[in-house]
Amino acid sequence: MxxxxxxxxxxxxxxxxxxxxxxxxxxxxxxxxxxxxxxxxxxxxxxxxxxxxxxxxxxxxxxxxxxxxxxxxxxxxxxxxxxxxxxxxxxxxxxxxxxxxxxxxxxxxHVEDPKRGFSFKRKGPLDMRFDIDQKKSAFTVLNKYPADKLSQIFKNYCDLRETNKLIFNILKARSVSPIGDTLKFTEIVMISYPKKLWNDVIPRVFQAIRIEVNNxxxxxxxxxxxxxxxxxxxxxxxxxxxxxxxxxxxxxxxxxxxxxxxxxxxxxxxxxxxxxxxxxxxxxxxxxxxxxxxxxxxxxxxxxxxxxxxxxxx
Ligand SMILES: C[S@@+](CC[C@H](N)C(=O)[O-])C[C@H]1O[C@@H](n2cnc3c(N)ncnc32)[C@H](O)[C@@H]1O
Structure with a gap:
């Protein structure tokens, strides 16, 4: 591309x-x-x-x-x-x-190539790594981290306090099958917040995951x-x-x-x-x-x- x-x-x-x-x-x-x-x-x-x-x-x-x-x-x-x-x-x-x-x-x-997984608008793997040889990716964070760690990430990295519903929906989705791509994660954020907040919350949540992935x-x-x-x-x-x-x-x-x-x-x-x-x-x-x-x-x-x-x- x-x-x-x-x-x-x-x-x-x-x-x-x-x-x-x-x-x-x-x-x-x-x-x-x-x-x-x-x-x-x-x-x-x-x-x-x-x-x-x-x-x-x-x-x-x-x-x-x-x-x-x-x-x-x-x-x-x-x-x-x-x-x-x-x-x-x-x-x-x-x-x-x-x-x-x-x-x-x-x-x-990073933003334009969907394969890098940074974009919430384009379908791609849940990646977000700057270092493509690093093990931890957005997939790891969203599918493996326990609820309290996810809550800390959203609080510390994007000042999001109302995260119970989001975390509940992440855990619910991954109990059926792993959250596999960026658009699936965007959908989870969307069903967790009222539509009027989407433009603000979606980029912030993606940012928080990216900060965690790349330390x-x-x-x-x-x-x-x-x-x-x-x-x-x-x-x-x-x-x-x-x-x-x-x-x-x-x-x-x-x-x-x-x-x-x-x-x-x-x-x-x-x-x-x-x-x-x-x-x-x-x-x-x-x-x-x-x-x-x-x-x-x-x-x-x-x-x-x-x-x-x-x-x-x-
Ligand atoms: C905004 S870009 C830099 C653009 C550059 N100033 C230019 O004018 O082309 C940020 C870069 O920092 C790199 N980066 C992020 N975290 C890093 C780290 N911890 N160590 C080294 N590079 C890092 C990213 O891979 C990315 O290429």
Whole structure:
């Protein structure tokens, strides 16, 4: 199936906040189709390099072709950004970098290719894996998880509280035969909520399953931690997220890392010994312009936050 090439969002802002040195080394932790990496490499001089990481081997096929023209200035690695520190230090043999960017949404192909199982509108297998070699898929979550775990997922990953009927219908359907495809699951969500809520609830429920399948929140936390460790003083971390749960993780992490002490407020003296590692560059998240949203509806929910590594005083 031929799908439309992924349209990167907020690219100008990514370049503005990420790039501090023309001959620097930058990590694109979610390389995807290579949209950001291409623009970054075009903005650097002939000594500037990009290391691109992605879990999805199908994305890497596209980015390899697109970025071939940059020769040795681009290095592409299949891996999980949760391990960015290890990948950069052990696989690439680089100790510190000038910037790391995370663009943590879906690629067009994930949504448009029904075989990937991300779409609630097109029939496909219940898959939703970024890493196609991973065992756990949406099928596993929907057919094997007990009721209390499903309830936690819907509560934590899409702020859905009224889930008893949905969980009852999932358990009922799978007691007859496994829930086998995306449209079957959409039907289950539909019979669990009044029609007026479908447009809101269906995407949110699919999002929650996807977050669970790909361990997205934990990966993001580890990725941010690793990125800050490998940044040089003055280096930048830029994150584009697409829903409030992810944005909250980034906001809280940046806030925590911009403080010298993170003891609970009632503690009379500092016991944590925490030292600030970041200066926040975006007080509020940056969002897309109206003309960008018109051309690319995915841009509507994009939020960009950026921070700069500071000298860590002991
Ligand atoms: C929105 S796309 C990136 C698009 C890219 N910025 C561009 O301009 O073409 C997000 C990518 O992140 C990848 N991804 C998601 N979770 C990941 C993880 N934990 N580690 C590495 N890549 C991940 C997905 O496979 C997907 O290709």
């Amino acid at each position: 031929q799908t439309q090439r992924h349209q990167s969002v907020l690219t100008d802002k990514v370049l503005e906040y990420l790039l501090t040195k023309k001959d620097g080394i930058y990590i694109d932790a979610t390389l995807g189709d290579g949209g950001y990496a291409e623009k970054i490499l075009e903005s650097l001089d002939s000594n500037g390099r990009v290391i691109g990481i992605d879990l999805d081997p199908l994305a890497l096929i596209n980015s390899k072709t697109r970025l071939k023209k940059f020769g040795k200035r681009i290095q592409i690695i299949r891996g999980n950004f949760a391990e960015v520190e290890r990948i950069v230090r052990e696989e690439v043999d680089v100790k510190y970098v000038d910037g790391v960017v995370f663009d943590i949404g879906l690629r067009n192909e 997205e929140y934990e990966n993001l936390k580890s990725g941010l931690y690793g990125a800050v460790k490998i940044l040089k003083t003055g280096g930048r971390v830029v994150v584009i997220s697409y829903h409030s749960g992810e944005d909250r993780i980034v906001k809280n992490y940046f806030l925590q890392e911009s403080k010298d002490c993170i003891c609970p407020p009632r503690m009379p003296v500092c016991r944590c010994g925490h030292r600030k590692t970041l200066k926040v560059l975006t007080k509020k998240p940056l969002i897309s312009r109206a003309d960008e949203i018109e051309k690319n509806p995915r841009a509507r929910s994009a939020h960009l936050r950026a921070a700069e590594k500071v000298e860590v005083l002991q």
